[in-house]
Amino acid sequence: MMILLSNPLFGVLLSLALFVLGQWLFDKTNGFFLLQPLFFAMVMGIVVLALLGHSMGMTTAQFYQKAYKPGGDLIFWFLNPATIAFAVPLYKRNDVIKKHGFVILFSLVIGTIVSLFAITGISKLVGLSHVGTASMLSQSATTAIALPLSTAVGGNAAVTAMACILNAVIIYALGKWLIKWFRLDKDPIGEGLGMGTAGHTVGSAFAVKLGSIPGAMAAVAVVVIGVVNNLIVPLFAHLMHI
Amino acid sequence: MKNETQEKKSAPLLVQMLIYAAVLFVSQFISNSMPKSFPLPTAVVGLVLLYLLLTLHIIKVEWVDSFGGAMIGLIGFLFVPSGISLAANLKIMHDEGIKLVIVIILATIVLLVVTAYTTRLLLLLSEKWFHHDSGMEKQSQEDK
Structure with a gap:
């Protein structure tokens, strides 16, 4: 049984089945937000792994490593070509970059600094530990940048990974409503930059559906926010004694 | 501009995949040579690299457009393993x-x-x- 499960096919099959089931349920319920396919597949996937692992006398983490990870890594790899593909919507709106390049850059730098103060404030208010607070700082960067940064400022990389993943899941599930509540669609440039900053590549995929300008701006945000975090987060953590 | 690109025939799927693979290969090389204190992941380097190749008109948009669009459409699903x-x-x-x-x-x-x-x-x-x-x-x- 375990030999069958440790084949990558199990992870691929489980991911596909849960995502497709999520899509179907999401359609059937006219878009109930807890049934967003990504959120549904994540929660149900963990539940399935926990149950199957338990039935075989393993912890969830052990069973995840053995049975799901080979297939999961296979799917995960395709995020590489999918991410560089954002160069295309970006290129198609080069007119906006040429016209507003500086404003876009400044907005992302200032937005990052303001957000860092806000996130530190929220962490302190909720009573998060020192390590927890430090782990929250670099979450707007893409995972591969955020994790080493988190470690560098005294955070826990696993907590930051959770933050990056949940950012994307939250934006994917609630993006439509957040845009409506905060009237972000008034300005397609800000809308796109926000989606890319808060939701990483998933937010960018969401923004591509909103229009050509938000899609291009989200792609800019994913790149620039990564670099800006590299420069600002260590400095911020040092100055704020985090 | 949009209509123009839609009229032009897109490159065969395998040719498009070849371009993506080549860009990723070079990007990985660049990413590996970044200092540890300033990490730039392969995908971010690749996005910039592909954008530059398009902007400098070294490759045409119809060579990478349809495959890229399909991949972007799949991102919600591609993210499932990260969630799990x-x-x-x-x-x-x-x-x-x-x-x-x-x-x-x-x-x-x-x-x-x-x-x-x-x-x-x-x-x-x-x-x-x-x-x-x-x-x-x-x-x-x-x-x-």
Whole structure:
């Protein structure tokens, strides 16, 4: 049984089945937000792994490593070509970059600094530990940048990974409503930059559906926010004694 | 511009995949040579590299457009393994899990709204200061 499960096919099959089931349920319920396919597949996937692992006398983490990870890594790899593909919507709106390049850059730098103060404030208010607070700082960067940064400022990389993943899941599930509540669609440039900053590549995929300008701006945000975090987060953590 | 690209025939799927693979290969090389204190992941380097190749007209957009569009459409699904990978770190939830989730939800909203509003404010200011002609602005709105 375990030999069958440790084949990558199990992870691929489980991911596909849960995502497709999520899509179907999401359609059937006219878009109930807890049934967003990504959120549904994540929660149900963990539940399935926990149950199957338990039935075989393993912890969830052990069973995840053995049975799901080979297939999961296979799917995960395709995020590489999918991410560089954002160069295309970006290129198609080069007119906006040429016209507003500086404003876009400044907005992302200032937005990052303001957000860092806000996130530190929220962490302190909720009573998060020192390590927890430090782990929250670099979450707007893409995972591969955020994790080493988190470690560098005294955070826990696993907590930051959770933050990056949940950012994307939250934006994917609630993006439509957040845009409506905060009237972000008034300005397609800000809308796109926000989606890319808060939701990483998933937010960018969401923004591509909103229009050509938000899609291009989200792609800019994913790149620039990564670099800006590299420069600002260590400095911020040092100055704020985090 | 849009109509023009749609009329042109896109390159065969395998040719498009070849370009993506080549860009990723070079990007990985660049990413590996970055210092540890300033990491730039392969995918981010690749996005910039492919954008430069398109902007400098070294490769044509119809050579990478349809495959790229299909991949972007799949990102929600491609992210499922990342979500499920939290199964390996369920221990974190025992210590201060609820607090962390609350902070992460609020942080996501803060990042989205602060970035969007900062941009809106700076766009308004820049238009006041530099007297941009508003013609192009309207046009780009209509394109959307």
